[in-house]
Each structure stands twice: as C-alpha cells, then as structure tokens.
Amino acid sequence: MPPTDLLKTVTLAVLAGGSGSRMGGPKSLLKIRSKPILDHLLDQLAWPGPTLLVTARGCENPPGAGRFDREVSDTVAGEGPLRGVLTALGAMTSDVLVVVAVDMPLIGREDLSWFVQELEVDTCLHGLMAQNSEGAIEPLPCALRKDAIEIVTLRLASGRRSLHGLVDDPRVRVVDGSTLSPRVWANANTPQEWERIVDQL
Numbered sequence: 001m002p003p004t005d006l007l008k009t010v011t012l013a014v015l016a017g018g019s020g021s022r023m024g025g026p027k028s029l030l031k032i033r034s035k036p037i038l039d040h041l042l043d044q045l046a047w048p049g050p051t052l053l054v055t056a057r058g059c060e061n062p063p064g065a066g067r068f069d070r071e072v073s074d075t076v077a078g079e080g081p082l083r084g085v086l087t088a089l090g091a092m093t094s095d096v097l098v099v100v101a102v103d104m105p106l107i108g109r110e111d112l113s114w115f116v117q118e119l120e121v122d123t124c125l126h127g128l129m130a131q132n133s134e135g136a137i138e139p140l141p142c143a144l145r146k147d148a149i150e151i152v153t154l155r156l157a158s159g160r161r162s163l164h165g166l167v168d169d170p171r172v173r174v175v176d177g178s179t180l181s182p183r184v185w186a187n188a189n190t191p192q193e194w195e196r197i198v199d200q201l
C-alpha cells in the first residue's frame with residue numbers, strides 16, 4: 001500500500017496537555033511567527049487520516065484545536081505523556097496511532113510515515129520507538145496499535161509513568177532510526193530552546 005493510502009488509515013495524535021512549567025505556560029499556546037503551534041503542525045503534516053488532539057483539564061480548546069477531527073482531555077492529571085497516550089488510544093478511530101508532542105514543530109509527514117511503515121513490518125508488534133544516531137531511545141514520535149492500550153493501562157496502574165518504559169514489554173520494539181534527521185526529535189522545554197528550534201524553520 002502506498003504511504004499516503006496507508007496514512008489514511010492511521011490516527012495522528014498530538015499530545016498538548018503539558019502545563020509547560022519551565023516554558024512559562026502551556027505549550028499548546030506556543031506560536032511560530034504569530035501562528036499558533038497547532039495550526040503550524042497541521043499545515044506542515046497535512047495528515048490524510050484522522051487527527052486527534054489530547055489536552056488536559058483546564059487547558060482545553062487551545063488555538064487551532066478546532067481544526068482537529070476530535071479533542072479529548074486526560075481524565076487524570078499529573079501522569080505525563082503516558083497518560084496522554086492512553087487517552088489517545090482510548091479515543092482513536094483506527095487500528096494504528098502515531099503520536100507526537102506539541103513542541104516538536106520540525107517533524108514532517110515523511111518522518112511519521114517512516115514510523116508507521118516500520119510498525120507494519122511486523123503485524124504482531126503493539127508498538128515501536130526509535131533509537132537515534134547516538135544510541136538513545138526516543139519515546140516520541142512513536143507508533144502504536146490499538147492493542148497497546150492493555151500495556152499502557154497496566155503500567156499506569158502499577159505507578160510506572162515513563163513513556164520510554166513501554167519498551168520493557170517485548171511487544172514494543174526499538175528500531176534503528178539513525179537514518180532519520182535529528183529534527184525528528186527536536187523538542188523544547190524552555191523559551192530559549194523554543195527560539196533555537198523556531199530559528200531552524
């Protein structure tokens with residue numbers, strides 16, 4: 001199946017529920033040259049399949065939210081990106097989900113397509129993450145099948161909140177992403193980091 005046709009059957013989830021304590025405010029309110037970050041992401045990715053925005057209570061309906069097919073909010077606060085992933089898995093309308101964070105404005109559709117195609121190599125996998133050229137496992141972006149909801153639910157119930165920790169389960173694989181550009185993993189936690197990323201656009 002050609003990549004574009006394949007992506008029509010994949011849900012894109014953008015995690016935008018963080019409070020952004022080091023950023024000085026919710027990351028969902030970030031802008032790129034006066035353009036809301038959510039608008040930037042949707043324009044850049046031009047995703048052909050379903051789109052899902054994951055927010056947190058009190059931070060619903062950020063600028064650009066109306067362009068997503070659906071917005072859902074985490075029911076439990078303070079459990080980080082893994083809770084956002086669980087929320088997305090519970091709301092997805094397809095069998096495969098690809099997840100990015102709202103503060104990753106350099107990522108392109110071809111990058112996410114790579115993750116989806118890698119997941120398709122093994123239909124028994126419930127999910128995958130990539131290892132960058134320096135050998136570090138990057139938790140986002142990631143691609144997950146709907147069946148991964150069991151793994152995520154059990155980890156949160158046991159108090160394990162690390163998204164990275166999903167790879168402890170043999171049904172979630174780490175693949176070599178050294179051929180991908182470092183921009184795939186560029187994200188920001190401070191205003192200074194955000195400025196450096198925006199300068200690359």
